Amino acid sequence: MMELKQVILGFLEWKPLTGYELKSLFSTLDFLPWSGNNNQIYTSLIELERVGLVEKRTIQQEKLPAQKRYHTTEAGRTRLKEALLQPSEAPAIRNDFLLRLAWAQCLSASEIEGIIDEYRLRVEAELSICQERTRRGQAAQYRSKREAYVWGMLQRNREMVLETELNWLAQLRSGLAKGKKEGKQ
Amino acid sequence: MMELKQVILGFLEWKPLTGYELKSLFSTLDFLPWSGNNNQIYTSLIELERVGLVEKRTIQQEKLPAQKRYHTTEAGRTRLKEALLQPSEAPAIRNDFLLRLAWAQCLSASEIEGIIDEYRLRVEAELSICQERTRRGQAAQYRSKREAYVWGMLQRNREMVLETELNWLAQLRSGLAKGKKEGKQ
DNA sequence: TTAACCATGTAAAAAGTTACATGATTGT
DNA sequence: ACAATCATGTAACTTTTTACATGGTTAA
Numbered sequence: 001m002m003e004l005k006q007v008i009l010g011f012l013e014w015k016p017l018t019g020y021e022l023k024s025l026f027s028t029l030d031f032l033p034w035s036g037n038n039n040q041i042y043t044s045l046i047e048l049e050r051v052g053l054v055e056k057r058t059i060q061q062e063k064l065p066a067q068k069r070y071h072t073t074e075a076g077r078t079r080l081k082e083a084l085l086q087p088s089e090a091p092a093i094r095n096d097f098l099l100r101l102a103w104a105q106c107l108s109a110s111e112i113e114g115i116i117d118e119y120r121l122r123v124e125a126e127l128s129i130c131q132e133r134t135r136r137g138q139a140a141q142y143r144s145k146r147e148a149y150v151w152g153m154l155q156r157n158r159e160m161v162l163e164t165e166l167n168w169l170a171q172l173r174s175g176l177a178k179g180k181k182e183g184k185q
Numbered sequence: 186m187m188e189l190k191q192v193i194l195g196f197l198e199w200k201p202l203t204g205y206e207l208k209s210l211f212s213t214l215d216f217l218p219w220s221g222n223n224n225q226i227y228t229s230l231i232e233l234e235r236v237g238l239v240e241k242r243t244i245q246q247e248k249l250p251a252q253k254r255y256h257t258t259e260a261g262r263t264r265l266k267e268a269l270l271q272p273s274e275a276p277a278i279r280n281d282f283l284l285r286l287a288w289a290q291c292l293s294a295s296e297i298e299g300i301i302d303e304y305r306l307r308v309e310a311e312l313s314i315c316q317e318r319t320r321r322g323q324a325a326q327y328r329s330k331r332e333a334y335v336w337g338m339l340q341r342n343r344e345m346v347l348e349t350e351l352n353w354l355a356q357l358r359s360g361l362a363k364g365k366k367e368g369k370q
Numbered sequence: 371t372t373a374a375c376c377a378t379g380t381a382a383a384a385a386g387t388t389a390c391a392t393g394a395t396t397g398t
Numbered sequence: 399a400c401a402a403t404c405a406t407g408t409a410a411c412t413t414t415t416t417a418c419a420t421g422g423t424t425a426a
Contacts, residue, residue, distance in 0.1 A: 035416095219385095250405045
């Protein structure tokens with residue numbers, strides 16, 4: 001299991017960052033399953049430094065609080081590579097809509113139509129946000145063509161998952177409509 | 186956010202179950218994002234009973250420990266329906282492979298090919314398990330045709346997600362192979 | 371003047387996992 | 399003899415979220 005700290009190590013290998021900058025990365029990148037709240041980021045950085053996987057430069061600023069800019073150490077790079085070569089599990093999905101649909105028996109046909117439609121709109125909105133980010137993502141700083149391609153594919157992964165969800169929803173709707181015509185029970 | 190307790194409420198509305206039976210459901214159904222360990226199940230049941238959403242019948246057995254079979258109350262049914270009508274978020278995905286791929290810059294081309302292939306096999310294996318469960322799932326006890334259809338679609342959702350992952354992986358592989366031919370950097 | 375951004379951290383609570391604890395039955 | 403199934407529960411730990419705490423800058 002890839003841990004939060006290992007992901008932070010990856011970012012710091014990409015370029016030195018402050019806790020604040022990491023936080024904003026966690027809130028803008030879809031493939032990161034963590035919220036990136038203060039407690040996660042700042043305590044992780046302190047711990048990573050304590051065990052010698054990262055180091056920091058403190059930069060005094062005139063008017064703003066001092067920045068602590070972290071970068072990886074040799075030990076950090078070694079640890080990161082180890083983590084990257086571990087086997088990955090199949091994707092784990094948390095889908096609240098499926099949990100609700102499972103008990104659709106408790107709902108009327110029109111209530112089911114209602115929650116399907118509400119969910120479809122939600123997924124479509126999410127897909128739009130995702131596509132918008134893909135467009136803007138072109139501006140990011142990549143170290144190579146391969147890295148740029150890979151990050152494009154990370155974004156594409158999320159888009160494909162959401163598109164699949166919409167296709168599945170369309171199937172669900174037509175299947176339910178068909179069953180309704182053919183008679184209930 | 187659909188909670189574990191609400192899902193338990195859903196199962197007990199379907200039919201009265203013991204903690205042990207709930208546990209085995211949690212470990213066999215793919216769309217449930219919880220492990221269904223003892224602590225989750227038994228403390229949830231005790232809490233649900235305490236607040237009056239479920240009740241139990243204790244059944245003495247000759248040779249085995251007593252079963253506590255839980256069923257929903259009227260308040261439980263009301264609470265469940267409330268939860269079902271709440272809006273659902275877009276699916277949240279935890280994909281460790283994406284987290285590793287993000288830092289592929291740290292790996293050689295052949296190491297990347299290695300982790301892609303390992304992951305592909307993992308996803309294919311998961312898809313097989315999933316398809317096998319779909320076949321067996323036909324035997325389950327459903328309260329209506331609609332319920333049988335919906336549960337089939339729950340299973341189909343997971344299959345489609347895994348198929349999409351395999352398609353995406355194929356794209357990734359060919360894209361990386363193409364980039365390699367065109368020259369590095 | 372109000373919101374967003376910059377910038378750091380800590381405390382408390384909730385959610386989730388692993389391990390501990392007990393013990394009989396049934397099939398290989 | 400060993401593993402799997404049946405059946406319940408608790409303790410300790412890890413992970414994650416939410417809220418608290420501080421305080422200056424910048425743009426609408």
